[in-house]
Amino acid sequence: MTKINHAVICAAGLGSRLGKNMPKTLVNVTDDKKIIDFQLEMVEDIELVSYVIGYQCEKVMEYVKDKREDLRIIHNPGYEHNSTSYSIYLATKDIDEPYVSIDGDLLINKEEFKSFYKSFKGETILGITPAKTEDGVYAILNDKQEIISFQRQPKTPHEWANIACIEKPVVLDKDAPYVYPQFEKHLPLKSFNINNLFEVDTPGDFEFALKNLDKL
Numbered sequence: 001m002t003k004i005n006h007a008v009i010c011a012a013g014l015g016s017r018l019g020k021n022m023p024k025t026l027v028n029v030t031d032d033k034k035i036i037d038f039q040l041e042m043v044e045d046i047e048l049v050s051y052v053i054g055y056q057c058e059k060v061m062e063y064v065k066d067k068r069e070d071l072r073i074i075h076n077p078g079y080e081h082n083s084t085s086y087s088i089y090l091a092t093k094d095i096d097e098p099y100v101s102i103d104g105d106l107l108i109n110k111e112e113f114k115s116f117y118k119s120f121k122g123e124t125i126l127g128i129t130p131a132k133t134e135d136g137v138y139a140i141l142n143d144k145q146e147i148i149s150f151q152r153q154p155k156t157p158h159e160w161a162n163i164a165c166i167e168k169p170v171v172l173d174k175d176a177p178y179v180y181p182q183f184e185k186h187l188p189l190k191s192f193n194i195n196n197l198f199e200v201d202t203p204g205d206f207e208f209a210l211k212n213l214d215k216l
Contacts, residue, residue: 010087011104012054012076050091054079089174103162109196127161129197146188
């Protein structure tokens with residue numbers, strides 16, 4: 001299969017670094033739109049969307065129940081102790097097809113997102129973005145624009161964007177604490193640059209995203 005029909009949005013975490021005492025997905029970006037609203041608009045053309053929730057799940061479910069009739073809500077009951085890897089596992093364990101994995105705190109230009117997942121041709125693609133967050137994982141590229149390694153320091157021009165189109169043989173370990181190191185044994189992997197992608201992880205990241213809403 002060379003088409004992405006399944007999107008997994010991982011929004012189970014505590015979001016403690018942002019300091020809002022609520023799931024990051026419910027944070028207001030504008031007066032009438034939360035992060036989740038931007039994301040559901042972004043994936044509106046994808047046939048199956050799995051939304052993994054955990055922290056304050058009742059509030060999230062109440063908000064999303066009328067947003068998309070066919071939205072597949074998955075509860076990660078161990079969200080305090082496990083990771084995004086486990087959320088992805090819960091969403092994909094019974095579905096044998098490629099998927100796009102999206103962290104629940106990303107704001108992404110809709111057209112760039114479409115270009116990203118439509119570029120999938122049967123091989124795993126990792127999203128990168130110009131380095132802009134306060135605590136990035138940086139990607140090292142070769143001359144073919146493939147990712148050949150990751151590092152925390154020193155900073156490079158591009159960072160891992162916490163979004164990927166994933167196909168076998170890449171299979172994520174549900175018990176792994178982070179997603180990106182699991183790609184290392186499969187490197188080099190194709191990268192796709194998404195310029196207008198903003199992660200809402202810290203107050204500084206959120207402030208930067210708000211200043212760039214016109215780019216979404």
